[in-house]
Amino acid sequence: MDRTKQKSPEPDPNSLLPLTPAVFHILTALADGERHGYAIMQEVTAASGGVIKLGPGTLYGAIGRLLKDGLIEESDERPDPETDDTRRRYYRLTRFGGAVLAGETKRLGDLVKFAKSTRAVREFKPA
Amino acid sequence: MQNQPIASRIPKYSRHLYAALMYAYPPDFRARFGGEMMQVFQDSYPRDTAEGAVLATVSLWLGTLQDLAVSLPNSWCRELREANESDEPSWMISIPVFVLATIVLVAEGWFAATLAGRLIGTGVPGEATILFRINLLVSCGLTSLSGALAVALARRQQIDLVILRLHTAA
Numbered sequence: 001m002d003r004t005k006q007k008s009p010e011p012d013p014n015s016l017l018p019l020t021p022a023v024f025h026i027l028t029a030l031a032d033g034e035r036h037g038y039a040i041m042q043e044v045t046a047a048s049g050g051v052i053k054l055g056p057g058t059l060y061g062a063i064g065r066l067l068k069d070g071l072i073e074e075s076d077e078r079p080d081p082e083t084d085d086t087r088r089r090y091y092r093l094t095r096f097g098g099a100v101l102a103g104e105t106k107r108l109g110d111l112v113k114f115a116k117s118t119r120a121v122r123e124f125k126p127a
Numbered sequence: 128m129q130n131q132p133i134a135s136r137i138p139k140y141s142r143h144l145y146a147a148l149m150y151a152y153p154p155d156f157r158a159r160f161g162g163e164m165m166q167v168f169q170d171s172y173p174r175d176t177a178e179g180a181v182l183a184t185v186s187l188w189l190g191t192l193q194d195l196a197v198s199l200p201n202s203w204c205r206e207l208r209e210a211n212e213s214d215e216p217s218w219m220i221s222i223p224v225f226v227l228a229t230i231v232l233v234a235e236g237w238f239a240a241t242l243a244g245r246l247i248g249t250g251v252p253g254e255a256t257i258l259f260r261i262n263l264l265v266s267c268g269l270t271s272l273s274g275a276l277a278v279a280l281a282r283r284q285q286i287d288l289v290i291l292r293l294h295t296a297a
Contacts, residue, residue, distance in 0.1 A: 037163050038170040055194020056167045057152070060160035061201055087162040 071097035
């Protein structure tokens with residue numbers, strides 16, 4: 001039985017917050033369209049300035065959870081066997097995944113806004 | 128093919144090694160994502176065979192081992208939790224744990240016995256080394272068996288949820 005395709009009724013997007021940095025980056029990488037695993041890895045590394053480097057095990061562990069929670073789904077399209085490896089599978093954000101991503105982005109934005117208002121951050125001058 | 132430099136064969140060895148390491152993941156996870164993970168590993172592999180590629184290969188393997196160290200316990204914990212939610216029998220978890228633990232412990236014991244034999248020197252009688260190895264094998268086998276039994280009992284008593292929480296907290 002393929003457990004990753006089980007879907008429960010959509011819960012409140014805020015109930016899944018906060019997201020781990022890896023999951024947030026994966027959802028962000030899929031925000032502008034579908035990608036396969038290696039493209040997600042490259043996008044995450046580039047977007048985080050090389051700070052977050054996902055290995056295959058961590059990436060597909062997170063993808064499995066995201067599929068199960070209904071935040072992403074597998075695309076029906078398969079790569080052309082002449083130009084690409086048929087083992088590749090493409091993933092895209094679901095509507096619910098988009099709502100969770102938007103919720104986390106707002107949460108982080110509010111947090112940054114609050115942090116900027118604190119005296120320690122206002123008085124901090126980088127060397 | 129005999130004269131082929133070893134550097135050019137490293138990618139092939141790496142692929143085989145990574146494919147073997149993937150057997151440490153839970154079977155369901157491997158069946159679902161194994162092909163894609165292998166593809167990603169191959170995509171991450173340095174393209175050229177220049178000198179810089181050696182460093183890139185070492186870097187890739189360090190990252191891969193780090194990834195395995197993090198993702199293996201996580202995937203098995205998820206498997207335990209999902210198996211606990213379903214009504215699969217305990218042995219489906221405890222037998223793979225037993226086999227994996229035995230392999231790791233026996234390999235470690237064998238390596239330790241060999242290393243100890245070499246460090247002590249040739250003055251040690253061969254029988255002593257053999258007895259030492261047998262002792263290690265028996266103790267490793269018993270340790271992994273008790274570990275597997277503990278997993279089976281923990282599943283039955285729902286204790287694995289506590290272990291999961293401890294793992295998450297750590």
